[in-house]
Amino acid sequence: MPELPEVETIRRALQSQVQGIAFSKITLRRKDLRFVIPSKLPRVFSGAKIQNLDRRSKYLLFHCDNGFTMILHLGMSGRLFFTEAQGHFHKHDHVIFDLKDGKHLRFRDPRRFGFLDYTQTDKLNEHAFFKHLGPEPLQKHFNAQYLYERLKKSNAPIKSLLMNAQVVVGVGNIYANEALFDSQISPLRKGKEIQLQECERLVSDVRAVLKRSIESGGTSFRDYVNIDQEPGLHQLSLRVYGKENQNCVVCHTKIKREVQTGRSSFYCPTCQN
DNA sequence: CGGTGGACCTGCTGGC
């Protein structure tokens, strides 16, 4: 489900509701998500106050005053939302976070590709999830020179490289397709064929599409919803993703769909070279 | 090592 803009949208809304609030109780209704949730997690975080809600890549990070950070990934179908009280559990409501201010936060994830873990906050960067991650796309380390160096020896298609979290984090299938369209670069080209000048455009277009999407509250192509269970609006601005056989907004050529490394790529065969 | 393809899950849609 979520790429960087969707996770960031959730983070911003959730932050204002949980910062400074302590967990009173955490209930694991089902532990076998993508990875098994550590049984100790509820004990470690009961009573801990959330100092800050952060994001790295597509991971939500609850930094707490006990020196630990809870790590939550929404996978493909995960959602977080508040409920007034307990009871009436949906069959995919896997984790319930009771907060000291009386709110109940729920994690629901039908496909169970999401997961929940924790680590000592000062050892976060050593955690297996974070050790090999590339730069955040909205930060300075992600620039044309860096991208060019990272691509120039690779035979993999540029589309797969943009989605590779070791190259840059947060860019999933929707935004990889959209940024490549904006940059007029074919998703089929090899990394090593991409010139420095094209990297300039790509870096700029990746940033721009992510920022626009955050401003629109994310993309709800299928079932993404924010913390208030409302859809985002950025799907209205998509130009190629999901547009197979529709006319290119620039040149009216029919948009093509092609499967690359198991994921659908959408592109304009005329505009993108 | 770099790159690809399968695996992990459930649910929804569209075609017959």
Next chain:
DNA sequence: TGCCAGCAGGTCCACC
């Protein structure tokens, strides 16, 4: 209406 194939905003791991 019912069934089945194909599809889905992610990521890890085994294999060549």
